[in-house]
Amino acid sequence: MQRRRLVAGIDSSTQSCKVLVCDARTGVVVRSGRAAHPEGTEVDPEHWWQALLVALDRAGGLDGVDAVSVAAQQHGMVCLDDDGAVVRPALLWNDTRSAAAARDLVREHGGPAAWARDTGSVPPASFTVAKLRWLAEREPDAMAATAAVCLPHDWLTWRLRGCAGGLGGLTTDHGDASGTGYYAPAERAWRPDLLALATGRTPTVPRLVAAAEPAGRTPGGVTVGSGTGDNMATALGLGIGPGHVVVSLGTSGTVFAVSEAPAADPTGAVAGFADATGSFLPLVCTLNAARVLDAAATMLGIDHDALSELALDAPPGAGGLVLVPYLAGERTPDRPDATGAVHGLTLDNATPRHFARAAVEGMLCGLADGLDALRAQGIAVDQVSLVGGAAQAEAVRRIAPDVLGLPVSVPRPAEYVALGAARQAAWTLTGPGTEPPAYHPYPGTLLYDADTAAPSIRPRYAEARDHVLNVPRH
Ligand SMILES: Nc1ncnc2c1ncn2[C@@H]1O[C@H](COP(=O)(O)OP(=O)(O)O)[C@@H](O)[C@H]1O
């Protein structure tokens, strides 16, 4: 009898590292492990590596595993010197200190329309290109010491491969590369001119590896897939097709779809990413999702289950109380210096339950704006799937259809980023020219419908949001 083949998928996201070891053919999870990442928007990549080793160990290691792939938080700036050592802690996607650098770059390369045309996106502070410009201006010695620049998943993939080939052995995939700001998704090629514009130099960038192509092997001989960004991996894990939109509520809130055509939104709301299969992944990202609920629960001194119960005990619209959720600044809309705000407070709605409801509604309204931005780019929206840590809250699932204006399906809670990475690893075993295996490992998707009696929540939110956005920048 043939031995069952196993694959490992790794999700190195903002808050933690998760590992799934799965049956290569079906995606059924055989074993799993996780480990926490440190807090903060600037992190020494060594912490990710150590968390990966712990999570992998908890998942039983790579024993019997035929292939492994890493998916990770997008955009993070990992700078390496000539010897391959990390030059300084990585600036993460949610670090906004590069906001002015992003604005300068947009102007210098001819404005938003030119960036959208050339790279599919108008780079905000989150993109690697803006972080590199910040580095060149603020830490020129670190920039001078930077011989190569790569992304979190590139670096972890290289470490898994024992750093084989030195800096020249670094690899990436087209999906994650499309979040750098120096890559053209429509041409599937790097834009060294834009890297030079940001840095004044031409550091080495990783070799682009196609979908289903291996990046190499671990020292123990396990095949290593190209890996990808965490959102691209979610799309692979869910196996989404045209018309199917995903709303992911992790540290970031993302709204995305798979598309056959590259996006180029000059308003900057939609990032025109590539996906991990050779297609495209138009995506809207907010800086404020699960942590808005974390903060609301902390403020009320309760846990997530109690927050969810309270929110469901308050009327739709929270009696006019509106929470604008820009707690970490915001990326969409591009207001890195914005702060959160509470509007419409009255004696009647000044209760924990109204506040809990306003937190859930405010977080979801940010994503509903994202859905509108995707539609404005001609993306069909027939169905919405809700995933990520905050999708586990019953209040989020039940309120989401009212705010998003669509029925919402909630796939069984699972680690879809890690599952997508595992699916990519399995695909690497069959190689280019083949289809990825069909994974249906999680029956039990729940469908939530809109409450037809719910008042419209979004107009009030839009009023409060615009009030916040109209506060002059200082
Ligand atoms: N039941 C729940 N209700 C609301 N939020 C939750 C719940 N369970 C987990 N979370 C939140 O989800 C977040 C982690 O989600 P995850 O998708 O793993 O994030 P990331 O991929 O960014 O690391 C944390 O902020 C956590 O507090």
Ligand SMILES: O=C(CO)[C@@H](O)[C@H](O)COP(=O)(O)O
């Ligand atoms: O910046 C983006 C997408 O452009 C984020 O979605 C990051 O990729 C982080 O993801 P999570 O840790 O929130 O999953």
